[in-house]
Amino acid sequence: MSKHLPLREAVLSWLEHAHHLSPHPHAITDEALTDLPEWEALEEAVSTAAPRDEHPDLYTKINGDRILNYRTLLGESGLGAATRLIAQGADVPESEVADSFVAFCAHPAPVPERWLLLNGDFPRGTRIRLGQYTLQTFTEDALRQVIPMPTVEGLKPGGLDLGLVADAPFLHIPEPDRKVSRCPTWFDFTGPRAETQHWQALLPLMLWDEELLRVESVFTVQRGRSFDLRPTAVPTTLHTYLDPQGRQNEAEVRETGTFHVPPTSAEALTAFCTAISAKIDAVMAGVTHKRNIVKRRARRLERAARHLLAAYQRTYHDNGVWPVETDELLLDHVIALEALLISPVDKDHKSIGRNIRSRAAALFLTPAEQNRTEALVKKAYEDRSTYVHGGVIADETEEKKLEALRTLRLLTLQIFLRWLVLTPSDTDDLTDLLDAAAEGPDHARVVEQPLRDFFTATPPRARPADIA
Incomplete structure (x- = not known):
């Protein structure tokens, strides 16, 4: 601090002068303060303690010259606010203000x-x-x-x-x-x-x-x-x-909403988030990979997440969205499912809907959940096609549409989680594994055991119904 003692004394002198300033707001704006003769002395102390080659963030360029930026020194530092408070009679701890201003000017600019x-x-x-x-x-x-x-x-x-x-x-x-x-x-x-x-x-x-x-x-x-x-x-x-x-x-x-994590769940939340973040990072590492399937998987993950987030953030409470956006949010959820579950070799557009629902169903462990998932995805994909092709999703009240959208949101989140748990980060593709395992003995090895292991070691807040 001794190195910057002249700057600290200059700030204290400035604050002492503030007691004699007019309290009227127009007379103590940041711009008005720079017209005071005392401002020049403070600027000189700042430029000595924080030369422009070491602290360029304190300076600005005007007509080709680099000069101290008064908006930074008064506005961003808080010195202008302290000056106005003193002028208007507030009890301000001037010594602490001086120390804060010295630190603001003399310390390296932190990373944004x-x-x-x-x-x-x-x-x-x-x-x-x-x-x-x-x-x-x-x-x-x-x-x-x-x-x-x-x-x-x-x-x-x-x-x-x-x-x-x-x-x-x-x-x-x-x-x-x-x-x-x-x-x-x-x-x-x-x-x-x-x-x-x-x-x-x-x-x-x-x-x-x-x-x-x-x-x-x-x-x-x-x-x-x-x-x-x-x-x-x-x-x-x-x-x-x-x-x-x-x-x-x-x-x-x-206002805190409904997302509440009690202290008893803090350790479990940390373990879950750490595990999922690692899986996201492993997939996204393929963005720069030379093998097309790995690069495409990373792009599919990002696009699925973006559409899911776009719908999620516009869902204001558990069963509440703007009615005019209901169909658009359904579209975002189906796009997310398509991005996750469509294989690079799915060329036949007529089979896309069938493949999405069969692969979604294969991510679940019991016949009841598989049948439920297949029916929900089938209905969502059909509604998506109706909407995209200019039709009207008929025979549903607004209340039923909102409830169906909520069910689809929860299902999409569950499918997304299972996709992240199971998807490989190498050159294999999960869709091929799901197609091969859907009806055969490999389902236990490819889907069931990895999911049970994950939900045992790092479970989410609620254990899914099909995983005992």
Whole structure:
């Protein structure tokens, strides 16, 4: 810290001057603050402590010259907010503000990360690796270490209440090439929707439990630099409770939905997600493989997952979708099944529907579940054809269509899980194995025993009906 003592003293001097500023908002905007003579002294201290060749992120180019970016120094660091709070009479811990600003300027810029806020309820201390992602819950104190100038965040009017997202589940992944933006959106307009863009981390969680898990917001983080989650990006609800005197009170809390993982299931969830992520990684490693069947299998997995996620994220609760989207969501589920269960050698279009339902049925262990699966897939594929060819799926009430769509969603998730458990990552293709095993003695070796082994070692939340 002694190396940067002049910068710290310059910040304290700046904050001391803030006590004498006009409290009117128009007089203390970031742009207005740069017109003050004291700003030049602070800029000089910053440029000495953080030269542009070592900290280019603090600088911007104007008319060919690299100069300090006041929007970064005042806006992103939180110094501007601290200055305004002091000018308006708030009690601000100035020493802590100075230390935070020095760290902001003098430390190397952290790698940008992409964070997804999920609506589930996970045990405190959850930390699960999902390929390149990490699923993590943070305490309020841990979140304070992520945001710039945490001592000011709680004092700003309209700021994010960190208690609201304490212990909330976040999926995060480093993205070194991402441009940091201060304008978060529910999904990224510069690329695919968030749920499909991050399918490799979301899919294991979806396969763990049939309860719906939603992506509520997506944003960029540079730890200690930028934490762009806004209060409006956190869906909330009112919780009613009785105080010690028996009076009824209300408190705003984060809306968590129905995806709930109790502490007793934390170890099982970790084991399941680790196993499924490893299987996803093994298949996706074939993307660059020279053998066409391995490359195609990786593409089929990704496309199936994207369509499944597109339908899943638009299912707002267990039996609820927008009525105008019911048929489209059915189409997404059938496309996912086709991607998983169609063989590269299936050239006869007339046999595609038959092959899909027979292979789907072969993934189950009892005649009852096989017959049920074949009937459901047959009906879904017929409805898909009716929709695609311009017909109307008739003789069904809206209530029945929604119930059928829910049944198809749960079946597709189960087929997806079994496909991942059984599919080889080498040059063999699962469809060939299923065709050969469907009616013969190889079914126990190819399907039954591997599934029993997986569901015994790393079961999902609920054990399937056909696996005792």
